[in-house]
Amino acid sequence: MKGLKKKIDQIKPKFEKGGKFEKLHSVFDGFYTFLFTPNETSRSGVHIHDSNDSKRTMIIVVLALLPCCLFGMWNVGYQHFLATGETGKNFLELFFYGFFAVLPQILTAYIVGLGIEFVVAQMRGHEIQEGFLVSGILIPMICPVDTPCWMLAVAVAFAVIFAKEVFGGTGYNFLNVALVTRAFLFFSYPSKMSGDGVFVSLGNQPAVDGFSGATPLGELASMAPGDQMTNVLGDPLSFTDIFFGLYPGSWGETSTFCILIGALILLFTGMANWRIMLSGIVGAFLMALVANNWMSDLYPATALDPLTQLCLGGFMFAIVFMATDPVTACRTTAGKYIYGFLIGVVTMIIRCYNAGYPEGAMLAVLLLNCFAPLIDHCVVSLNIRKRMKRAEIPNS
Amino acid sequence: MSLKKTLLPLVNPLSKDNPVIVQVLGICSALAVTAKMEPAIVMTISVTAVLAFANVIISLLRNTIPNSIRIIVQLVVVAALVVIVDQVLKAYNYEVSKALSVFIGLIITNCILMGRLEAFALNNRPWPSFLDGIGNGLGYGIILIIVSFFRELFGSGTLFGCQVFPQWWYDAGYMNNGMMILPPMALIVVACIIWVHRIKNKDLQE
Numbered sequence: 001m002k003g004l005k006k007k008i009d010q011i012k013p014k015f016e017k018g019g020k021f022e023k024l025h026s027v028f029d030g031f032y033t034f035l036f037t038p039n040e041t042s043r044s045g046v047h048i049h050d051s052n053d054s055k056r057t058m059i060i061v062v063l064a065l066l067p068c069c070l071f072g073m074w075n076v077g078y079q080h081f082l083a084t085g086e087t088g089k090n091f092l093e094l095f096f097y098g099f100f101a102v103l104p105q106i107l108t109a110y111i112v113g114l115g116i117e118f119v120v121a122q123m124r125g126h127e128i129q130e131g132f133l134v135s136g137i138l139i140p141m142i143c144p145v146d147t148p149c150w151m152l153a154v155a156v157a158f159a160v161i162f163a164k165e166v167f168g169g170t171g172y173n174f175l176n177v178a179l180v181t182r183a184f185l186f187f188s189y190p191s192k193m194s195g196d197g198v199f200v201s202l203g204n205q206p207a208v209d210g211f212s213g214a215t216p217l218g219e220l221a222s223m224a225p226g227d228q229m230t231n232v233l234g235d236p237l238s239f240t241d242i243f244f245g246l247y248p249g250s251w252g253e254t255s256t257f258c259i260l261i262g263a264l265i266l267l268f269t270g271m272a273n274w275r276i277m278l279s280g281i282v283g284a285f286l287m288a289l290v291a292n293n294w295m296s297d298l299y300p301a302t303a304l305d306p307l308t309q310l311c312l313g314g315f316m317f318a319i320v321f322m323a324t325d326p327v328t329a330c331r332t333t334a335g336k337y338i339y340g341f342l343i344g345v346v347t348m349i350i351r352c353y354n355a356g357y358p359e360g361a362m363l364a365v366l367l368l369n370c371f372a373p374l375i376d377h378c379v380v381s382l383n384i385r386k387r388m389k390r391a392e393i394p395n396s
Numbered sequence: 397m398s399l400k401k402t403l404l405p406l407v408n409p410l411s412k413d414n415p416v417i418v419q420v421l422g423i424c425s426a427l428a429v430t431a432k433m434e435p436a437i438v439m440t441i442s443v444t445a446v447l448a449f450a451n452v453i454i455s456l457l458r459n460t461i462p463n464s465i466r467i468i469v470q471l472v473v474v475a476a477l478v479v480i481v482d483q484v485l486k487a488y489n490y491e492v493s494k495a496l497s498v499f500i501g502l503i504i505t506n507c508i509l510m511g512r513l514e515a516f517a518l519n520n521r522p523w524p525s526f527l528d529g530i531g532n533g534l535g536y537g538i539i540l541i542i543v544s545f546f547r548e549l550f551g552s553g554t555l556f557g558c559q560v561f562p563q564w565w566y567d568a569g570y571m572n573n574g575m576m577i578l579p580p581m582a583l584i585v586v587a588c589i590i591w592v593h594r595i596k597n598k599d600l601q602e
Contacts, residue, residue: 148569162584188575 008032026121030128054170057271058133064265065137065321067258072251073098076145079200079248083232085208098145101201102251105140108149112156113139120165131170131177131327132160138178138321141252142314142362143185144198151192155184175369176328179318179362186362194218194358199248200232210234215249216242217313217351217358220301242311253317256310263320272324275333276340280319283344284310291352301352315347318361328369332379339375343368405516405528409535411597416539417590418600421507425499426540427582433556435495436544437537438485444533446477446503447512451529454517461518470513471504478503508536543585551576 015028074091076098081089113132121128139156140147159180164173186193196214212219216229216237228236231247241247245255253259266272288306295302301309310316323329323343330339343364350360357363415421422443429439453473454461461469482500485493493500503509512532517525548554550573553561561570575581594601 150569151571154573184575187578188573189571190574192571 026126026128027118030118030121030130055130055133058130060269060271061134061266061321062137064262064271065134065141065252067261068252068255068317069137069141070095071245071255071258072141072253073102075245075254076101076201076251078246079232080203083200083202083207083211083213084205098201098251101145101203102140104149105143105145105147105152106137108152109139109156110136112153113160116157116160116165117169120169124169126169129170131164135160135177135181138252139181142178142182142250142317144193145201145251146198147185147192151185151189152181155181155188158184171327174328174373175366176322176325179322179366179369182362183366199250208233213248215313215358216247217301220304220358239308239311242308247312250314253314256316259316259320266320266324272320273326273329273336275336276324276329276343277319279337279340280323280344281310283341284315284319284348285344287345287348288352291348299352299355301358309348309351313351313359314361315344315359318347318365319343322361322365323368328372330372330375330379332376335372335375335379338379339368339372342371402524403527405520405524406531409528409531410538411535411593412600414535414539414593415508415511415532416536417586417593419511421511422536423583423586425502425506426536426543426586427579429496429499430540430544430547430582431551431577432495433541433544433548435492436540438489438492439496439499440533440537440540442481442485442500443503443506443508443536444530446474446481447509447533448526448529449477450474450509451512451517451525452522454513455520455522455525458518466518467510470510474509474513475504508532539586539589542589543582546585547576547582551581 012028012032074095077089077094077096078098080097080101081087081094110132113136117132118128120126139152143152159177163175163177163180164170167173182193192198196212196218198213199215200213202213207213211232212230212234213232219229231237231241237247242256244257247254263272263277267274267277285306288304288309291299291302292305292309304312319340323340330336343361346364346367347360350357350363354360409415413419416423416426425439425443429435450470450473454470457469478501481503482493485496485500512528516528520528545555548556549560553559553566553572573581
């Protein structure tokens with residue numbers, strides 16, 4: 001490590017002003033601070049720096065995502081061998097099948113996204129921001145395992161340019177970049193993003209008889225009353241299966257158990273806001289309860305009990321990792337409660353009452369991202385009015 | 397010099413004073429009719445014709461229109477012209493007329509028309525007004541055609557209904573972008589045109 005540092009310090013002057021590679025300063029700086037903590041200190045006034053800069057924040061979020069990520073890889077393999085009817089595979093075989101199935105997507109997302117960030121930072125003469133570290137792993141996790149890489153590349157380029165860079169880069173985006181990517185894919189290539197052919201990676205092998213690759217929520221939309229949700233072979237799914245995520249879906253988001261581990265890491269390190277998570281889960285639970293209470297055969301998704309509703313699909317993942325994104329969420333405390341609560345409610349409304357969208361978490365978070373500044377504005381104005389009233393002297 | 401000055405109303409709206417990307421007028425129809433190139437071109441011709449003739453008629457009447465009812469007079473003139481265009485389209489190009497549906501009728505409410513009548517035709521002679529109408533119609537049309545070019549190419553893989561992307565692309569896994577067909581993408585394409593235009597014309601940057 002010391003040798004590396006010495007080497008880097010040696011070539012550092014070349015990248016500074018007047019040096020040979022002056023133009024590549026931001027690229028150099030990006031790698032330099034990625035490897036070593038910068039030892040720059042303030043030169044005037046009294047400042048306290050937290051060692052927790054945005055690089056470290058992002059890394060902790062990536063760490064929190066790891067359980068979901070690893071489980072997702074294993075689950076891809078599990079679903080694959082279940083669907084093709086090959087039994088007797090051991091844990092590692094399952095895991096590595098999934099690992100190699102999703103690796104190209106992860107690489108595509110990182111290369112395209114970081115590439116654009118590097119180019120833009122160079123053009124503007126900014127430092128390279130590390131916002132994409134998290135988005136890059138989130139994006140493949142919320143897409144079906146069979147998403148072609150070129151589609152992912154187009155969508156990532158679109159999202160990074162139009163949802164982030166045009167507004168000023170990391171920290172200025174008002175929409176969650178990962179969800180914009182998914183929304184772009186969803187509306188551009190609907191046949192690759194929903195339905196029953198994309199969530200299980202078959203890899204050119206024939207599926208067994210009775211195979212159905214639909215996600216439980218997708219299945220639900222076409223279910224007769226009284227039917228049970230089934231796994232890919234048509235066997236009924238138990239609540240434990242649902243909680244641990246043994247069903248097909250976008251590969252990172254199926255396991256509520258792993259998401260909860262990630263949530264604990266985020267809460268324990270203080271990276272995410274518990275208010276948004278709590279109010280979101282409460283909102284979704286209440287709305288699911290209401291829908292379940294007045295359930296109707298017209299809307300099959302209302303037949304699910306609230307707890308299963310919470311554990312299925314991408315809602316938990318969205319509320320833990322997407323809704324808590326500090327850039328796009330509300331800033332005020334009261335606003336955070338409203339924001340989270342509405343995400344939960346809107347997700348369940350879309351899920352239950354709109355047959356066109358089996359899962360509503362993506363649209364709900366994006367919608368509330370748009371409303372977050374308005375909610376903040378209302379909270380702040382109300383507070384100002386309340387305080388003004390207190391300042392007025394009555395009957396004077 | 398004088399020729400250049402006479403042609404100014406014709407040339408200016410094409411880029412420097414474009415009704416869509418500089419004045420941001422007529423966005424609604426620019427989003428609605430640009431999914432395919434053929435309707436976009438027919439729309440361009442229709443708007444240009446209506447705008448040019450409405451400008452001339454209002455310009456001829458400009459000294460006799462009482463100020464208090466000028467909007468109504470303008471509307472009557474535009475509506476009459478739009479009905480004529482609509483009937484001609486129905487008679488000679490029924491398919492496109494069906495594709496454009498209400499948007500031909502909605503030319504009446506297009507902001508570009510009222511804007512040009514109010515801002516130009518009411519204060520100018522018929523000949524410059526005619527040129528202004530043609531210029532603004534074409535300025536609107538250029539944007540429509542650029543937007544529809546990208547939307548049809550990437551949304552349907554065709555241009556004027558003819559296949560552009562070869563079949564083996566589709567066999568290799570290429571897919572048409574469904575979002576290009578939806579209006580939101582038109583908004584983003586218009587935004588990109590504005591972006592490029594502003595880079596070229598630094599004086600328009602805010």
